[in-house]
Amino acid sequence: MTPSDPAETRPQTATLAEIAREAGVSAPTVSKVLNGRADVAPGTRTRVENLLRAHGYRRRRAEATRSPLIDLVFHELESAWALEVIRGVENVARDAGLSVVLSESAGRLTPGRTWADQVAARRPHGVILVLSGLDESQRALLTSRSVPFVVMDPAGDPGADVPSIGATNWQGGLAATRHLVELGHRRIGAISGPPQMMCSRARVDGYRAALETAGLPVESDLIRTGDFHHDTGYRVGRELLARPDRPTAVFAGNDLQALGLYEAARELGLRIPEDLSVVGFDDLPVARWVGPPLTTVRQPLTEMAEAAARLVLELGRSDNGSAEGPAATRVELATSLVVRSSTGVPPLAGS
Amino acid sequence: MTPSDPAETRPQTATLAEIAREAGVSAPTVSKVLNGRADVAPGTRTRVENLLRAHGYRRRRAEATRSPLIDLVFHELESAWALEVIRGVENVARDAGLSVVLSESAGRLTPGRTWADQVAARRPHGVILVLSGLDESQRALLTSRSVPFVVMDPAGDPGADVPSIGATNWQGGLAATRHLVELGHRRIGAISGPPQMMCSRARVDGYRAALETAGLPVESDLIRTGDFHHDTGYRVGRELLARPDRPTAVFAGNDLQALGLYEAARELGLRIPEDLSVVGFDDLPVARWVGPPLTTVRQPLTEMAEAAARLVLELGRSDNGSAEGPAATRVELATSLVVRSSTGVPPLAGS
Numbered sequence: 001m002t003p004s005d006p007a008e009t010r011p012q013t014a015t016l017a018e019i020a021r022e023a024g025v026s027a028p029t030v031s032k033v034l035n036g037r038a039d040v041a042p043g044t045r046t047r048v049e050n051l052l053r054a055h056g057y058r059r060r061r062a063e064a065t066r067s068p069l070i071d072l073v074f075h076e077l078e079s080a081w082a083l084e085v086i087r088g089v090e091n092v093a094r095d096a097g098l099s100v101v102l103s104e105s106a107g108r109l110t111p112g113r114t115w116a117d118q119v120a121a122r123r124p125h126g127v128i129l130v131l132s133g134l135d136e137s138q139r140a141l142l143t144s145r146s147v148p149f150v151v152m153d154p155a156g157d158p159g160a161d162v163p164s165i166g167a168t169n170w171q172g173g174l175a176a177t178r179h180l181v182e183l184g185h186r187r188i189g190a191i192s193g194p195p196q197m198m199c200s201r202a203r204v205d206g207y208r209a210a211l212e213t214a215g216l217p218v219e220s221d222l223i224r225t226g227d228f229h230h231d232t233g234y235r236v237g238r239e240l241l242a243r244p245d246r247p248t249a250v251f252a253g254n255d256l257q258a259l260g261l262y263e264a265a266r267e268l269g270l271r272i273p274e275d276l277s278v279v280g281f282d283d284l285p286v287a288r289w290v291g292p293p294l295t296t297v298r299q300p301l302t303e304m305a306e307a308a309a310r311l312v313l314e315l316g317r318s319d320n321g322s323a324e325g326p327a328a329t330r331v332e333l334a335t336s337l338v339v340r341s342s343t344g345v346p347p348l349a350g351s
Numbered sequence: 352m353t354p355s356d357p358a359e360t361r362p363q364t365a366t367l368a369e370i371a372r373e374a375g376v377s378a379p380t381v382s383k384v385l386n387g388r389a390d391v392a393p394g395t396r397t398r399v400e401n402l403l404r405a406h407g408y409r410r411r412r413a414e415a416t417r418s419p420l421i422d423l424v425f426h427e428l429e430s431a432w433a434l435e436v437i438r439g440v441e442n443v444a445r446d447a448g449l450s451v452v453l454s455e456s457a458g459r460l461t462p463g464r465t466w467a468d469q470v471a472a473r474r475p476h477g478v479i480l481v482l483s484g485l486d487e488s489q490r491a492l493l494t495s496r497s498v499p500f501v502v503m504d505p506a507g508d509p510g511a512d513v514p515s516i517g518a519t520n521w522q523g524g525l526a527a528t529r530h531l532v533e534l535g536h537r538r539i540g541a542i543s544g545p546p547q548m549m550c551s552r553a554r555v556d557g558y559r560a561a562l563e564t565a566g567l568p569v570e571s572d573l574i575r576t577g578d579f580h581h582d583t584g585y586r587v588g589r590e591l592l593a594r595p596d597r598p599t600a601v602f603a604g605n606d607l608q609a610l611g612l613y614e615a616a617r618e619l620g621l622r623i624p625e626d627l628s629v630v631g632f633d634d635l636p637v638a639r640w641v642g643p644p645l646t647t648v649r650q651p652l653t654e655m656a657e658a659a660a661r662l663v664l665e666l667g668r669s670d671n672g673s674a675e676g677p678a679a680t681r682v683e684l685a686t687s688l689v690v691r692s693s694t695g696v697p698p699l700a701g702s
Binding site for chain 2: 067068069072077080082083086087090094097099100101102103104114118122230259260262263266285286289290291
């Protein structure tokens with residue numbers, strides 16, 4: 001898990017001159033291949049690369065020409081949990097002697113073309129994409145430059161061969177909703193995140209599974225679509241709570257939407273948890289600070305970011321030489337329910 | 352304010368060969384001087400540098416060898432307002448085609464030695480230090496590599512020649528406390544930030560000035576030392592509120608300490624604002640979301656970060672050629688009071 005000793009990454013004993021001799025080319029030609037220069041005939045390049053690989057040289061080349069940087073790309077920096085992720089990547093980068101380059105794909109679900117060119121030019125040790133994806137040409141560009149990448153908490157389905165780190169979102173939605181069912185709630189609403197995000201779908205599916213296994217009906221008009229922001233939690237919360245048959249509890253999808261729901265409840269004169277129970281998701285620092293402190297599903301964001309950073313560095317080290325990459329390239333870290341004061345038994349009228 | 356046209360930054364017409372001729376040296380020697388190589392005799396270097404400067408070349412050199420990066424260094428990434436700052440720097444960097452490298456000086460008030468070496472090696476377009484300073488050797492290192500730097504919201508006294516961007520902290524402390532005085536409060540507490548931070552001192556001095564100009568006594572045991580974190584706001588808040596002659600209002604120094612104070616009040620059964628008025632400082636997004644929404648002093652963090660990023664890029668452009676730098680290298684942006692629901696008239700018993 002710790003960065004390996006530099007010596008350990010250079011197992012080869014052959015010098016460039018020896019490889020040049022073996023390949024029947026000049027040493028400068030071997031150098032060109034090592035440095036990825038274009039002016040080498042394809043046949044020669046292949047022959048030299050095979051020899052370099054056999055002698056464990058490719059890895060050395062990749063490490064030698066990489067900048068001491070890790071790229072961290074957010075879909076957007078709006079969310080308070082970005083900071084938890086940054087901290088995790090910083091922790092691992094610092095230990096590895098690397099600096100973190102931060103970008104935002106700014107509302108687009110794949111970072112812009114320019115971004116990929118910049119990354120290819122600076123050749124970081126790896127790229128971590130948070131709730132963001134790469135298109136085909138971007139993937140090809142990074143792969144051709146031996147820049148490994150990992151997706152954290154995939155927004156869409158990242159594809160079977162994309163290394164990713166997530167959390168057990170489905171399990172979290174299940175635990176949140178079971179907690180409400182066990183308290184006696186029967187009309188339980190849910191606010192999802194954006195439907196194109198897999199983490200959001202998984203949470204709501206967990207909610208459904210909890211209701212179904214408890215023998216409770218899943219009422220589609222108690223499930224509302226959000227976008228993980230406070231304002232939407234407020235707006236959708238107003239709609240849910242204004243109904244004559246309003247739910248006695250809501251699984252808010254994430255903490256920010258839960259805070260929006262708090263505001264909606266306050267405006268309508270509903271007390272939490274006496275009139276309404278609320279469960280969030282994430283366990284941001286603010287969840288402890290609001291009144292009443294929020295019951296929520298803890299997502300280990302900093303640990304997930306650390307795992308993503310370690311994985312991308314590992315991918316970089318196993319870039320060649322060995323045929324296979326690290327063992328697990330798709331990992332889900334466990335979520336856990338944190339019960340605070342925003343959940344309680346349902347009001348008598350609702351039971 | 353917008354990045355200048357590349358062509359505009361290269362006003363010189365002389366070629367390297369012409370400068371070499373004029374200086375009586377070879378073109379490779381001029382090249383060595385341009386690239387900061389050590390193997391040039393001091394007299395020759397001075398002669399060539401003077402000619403290069405006369406022809407506007409130094410600037411071009413600096414721009415040519417800089418990485419397309421801006422370094423952003425935080426004292427710590429704990430605080431939720433780091434995100435507001437990151438966003439501002441990202442905005443300006445994106446427009447200038449630069450990427451942002453993020454570091455944390457992790458509890459030390461000057462970033463570590465290794466960090467300065469890394470920055471010197473990658474030669475970014477500039478460095479922005481947030482609540483962090485540089486020691487003499489770090490300054491010398493960056494200066495020798497023509498890497499400009501700007502301090503945002505200085506933690507200590509940055510020295511007269513250090514470019515800095517701040518906010519009108521004193522004015523904010525004054526406005527917060529005047530608001531409470533005008534509501535009728537007479538016993539007003541204050542929680543400071545860390546005493547070594549100038550912004551913290553300025554806020555409390557503004558609080559004192561408001562009391563004194565209103566003819567109210569400044570009671571030293573109503574002023575407590577904090578550290579800008581939630582937990583301290585809670586702990587110090589408990590102390591202040593447990594007194595038999597507790598204050599009817601508290602200027603909490605920043606928003607996180609205000610939220611800690613909310614928790615202390617909740618535990619003691621004190622209602623906000625009926626029993627206790629609270630004013631924060633910063634206006635983080637969460638200030639709008641808590642119950643009741645927090646009256647606070649808005650600090651334009653994103654705008655401050657944008658100003659710092661623009662200033663550092665400007666410093667880089669005026670690095671040479673022109674004798675003087677940008678006009679204003681010490682700027683304070685205005686703070687403003689945002690009145691929400693956490694402040695009201697004092698309880699009858701306290702009037």
